[in-house]
Amino acid sequence: MINEKCIMIIFGGTGDLAHRKLVPAIYNMHLSGQLPESFALLGTGRKQKSHKQYRHELAVSAKKYSSQSFKEKQWETLAGNIYYHDIDLQDNTGYQRLKETLKALSPGTNSEGNILYYLALAPQLFSPVSTNLKRNKLNASPYGWRRLLIEKPFGYNLASARELNTVITEAFSEENIYRIDHYLGKEMLQNILVLRFVNCIFEPLWNNNYIDNIQITASETDGIGTRGRYYDLSGAMRDMVQSHLFQMLALTAIEPPAQSDPHSVHMEKLNLLKTIQLWPDSPIEEKIVFGQYNNFRAEQGVSPDSKTETFSALKLTIDNDRWRGVPVYLRTGKNLGEKIAKIVIQFKVPSNIDSHILPGSSLADRSDLPNLLTLKVQPREGVVFQFNIKKPATMGEIVPVEMDFCQPCAFLINTPEAYERLLTDAIMGDKTRFTGWNEIECAWSIVDNIYQEYNKAGAYLHQYEPGSNGPQAAIDMLSRDNRRWWE
Template identity: 40%
Template sequence: MKTSISLSPTIIVIFGGTGDLNLRKLAPALYNLYVEGFMPEKFAIIGTARRPLTNEKFRDTLMDGVNSFSRTGKVNKEKWEKFSENVHYNPTDVKDSASFDELKVVVDKFKDEFGAGTQILFYLAVSPDLFPPIAKRLAKFKMAENEDNCRIVVEKPFGKDLETARELNALLKERFKEKQIYRIDHYLGKETVQNIMAFRFANSFLEPLWNRNYIDHIQISVTEQLGVGERGGYYEGSGALRDMIQNHLLQLLCIIGMETPINFNADEIRDKKVDVLKAMRPFSAEDIRFNTVRGQYTKGWVEGKEVPGYRHENGVDPDSNTETFAAIKFFVDNWRWQGVPFYVRTGKRLFQTSSLITIQFKDVPHHIFPPAVTEHWQQNRLIISIQPEMSIRLQVQGKRPGLDMVLNPVDMVFDYKGTYTTQSPEAYETLLLDVMTGDQTQFMRADQVETAWELLMPVIHAWETKKSLSFPNYSADSWGPEDAEALIARDGFHWFALPLNKD
């Protein structure tokens, strides 16, 4: 949402500098920001991890990451040389005070070099168990005392339940101001997700329709064709509910369901999102039984290759009770949405990888056309596709060309590829720039995180304490367990998916 950007000198310290997140996402994002002129004139990127590396070796490692994972392809040699002059490495054991003291010396050197107004960003690209020791030592060594110029970026998962989320929030807020804490959810940086706000609040025709009087139901579906791969050990302690619904999907639901903000102030936007979470109907035991579905994939064939079931993936308990699929029917009990079901589903090893938000409008109040004319009649739908294509389409009824009056659905499509010639930035590019400019709009506040956990804790507790006797209950390359279709079919609906070609 920026038209012009002027950035102060910036020091970016990446804990977990040799890790997968930095190589795949952060380094390519920072390089692309540099190439496109969105980095400060003076900046330093300091990667840190336990193993010893020279600056040259670290730079080569990051270049390999950029070459492999950047949306722009391989690096421009001249531009990389200039960019990498600002990339440094400092070995640090975050649990060792002496090691942290050495890191402070390096950071202070760049602060003195860059001068007054230098801002420092500490990015915690590490496992969650390292968040507390890093936060404690940043405070102990007074590395983030200036609340206007120092920020800390925390990756998900932010806690594994309500209790741990509260503990982590308390630990961070004891040492930093809320305006310094950036709880990052990369889904909120995706171009199409950001465009939902523009589409909703910059077009006057939508607001009169955006309520229970005109909307039948809403679906939010994030499906993945991949399995857990090498993340089996992590996924065992997470599952689909924690990994996707508690953060990504509930955030999408909040954007769809929020009231019109007064302005585009970060806290105003986040207030409206929290209002949605607070209005969501709590889960009773009966709700969990009838309005939630969990699943776990078994072996199957994907694109001509046999793939293992979840219980045979590396690091997974052969008798695992962890769900790899979750579908839930939510209700938002307020004036705008009373009675409108929000269906949410996510899962691994499903038929296709896609992220879709479907708003289905109510049928016309009176059909004037005879049945023969409306054989393919379909209620109007607004479909927001986040991936693999980026598009917003409105499905309406139209007359088929010819002498006869025959109606069929037609799409009015806003397609990014067809409309714009420039490449859309990756989510981490957008969010890293927001951190540098101090814009918290797309970042979760403490109360958002805790309210989302509070909503889902009854479901988490029920699923953990009562072992599923049906696991595994869906095959790879399917659309998930049969109960997920039954969940939505009981209300007269079906899960929607865009027709995509599968070779």
């Protein structure tokens, strides 16, 4: 239990994110004793409703979406500290009433203690809300911290991200701004650095002498649901690559941070992001594949002539001594055949492999024989290592086999979900698992460049069938290099 007094305000407390992720996470934190001793949750929306009605709506969501079973008694203790406040956040005049509500939540004291503002809102509200909090002196207090949690997307491109950053840094100091990339709260992402740097068998091989290529996949089986308007303006690159995929790549490829403090980790990620480029000296269609699933244009909120990509595959290079020459393949998309996020490290096949074949034996196709280290980020977290053995009862046929570490099977505990960890970190003031502004800025400049090159070349938008692995062109991208996606 955290020994601090804290009010958490969810601006957008009636929305999808609050119902499906934030409130279930807060309920789980309550069950596991992770909430501060004195805690209140204030959800906001535009409609009027009573605290009782709001508590009831959240109870339904906690029941439906929490990974823990619903315990009526424990919920009631939490629900007693949940409140609702109606406010139109665009309208500056409503914030004084909000101030009074906050005071009322701390009876008998002259301060509200610490306040965590969670912006679970459409991105166009991030700036006005930050500005209005400042105008109404809700952005800082001598009596406790005021922290701002911002959901992605942080901007639409480099220019808009910089504009947004200017506005929010006028209202909150950098140390009080927490930019969320919820993938950083996922267990396996935190595990990458441990796997790399706390096992001496991997780090010596973690370079272009031994690694053939890196593949990162984040595929979703869902389409765009009710978020057509947002997604049509965004697309796979802005929605996934700029944030989650670049963060996965950064952690996979960074140099060892000098220390484990947030600054050292952020600096190393930034240094790595600065070296990412599209693969040089090859035609655009060999390094960028954008796709759109059939019928996307008929989705609610999507323009009938939309050119937004719902799938993106990229071939990149990391231009530093460790990685030069190792292709990095990224792919992500909606409405695909499998829901998975994973990182595959493909090692080189030894050049003298034939001399180790026993007389009279056969070699499986050598393209089947690279060692593969797969980090499974979701849905089932784990690590799989593929290596080669002599097939039993043969003269010496060499076949690949797997060692499979399944994290939830090995540790029979409920590992906290990403939002639980991130909310706990924000309350504790630990920014390690949040994205630094410089990283966001750098990631946007890479994405802007990719769009520029794609548009300049007038490259093609491929169609693909929902439920497939995406466009054939993404498969061809690797077969042209005598490689394949490891499914």
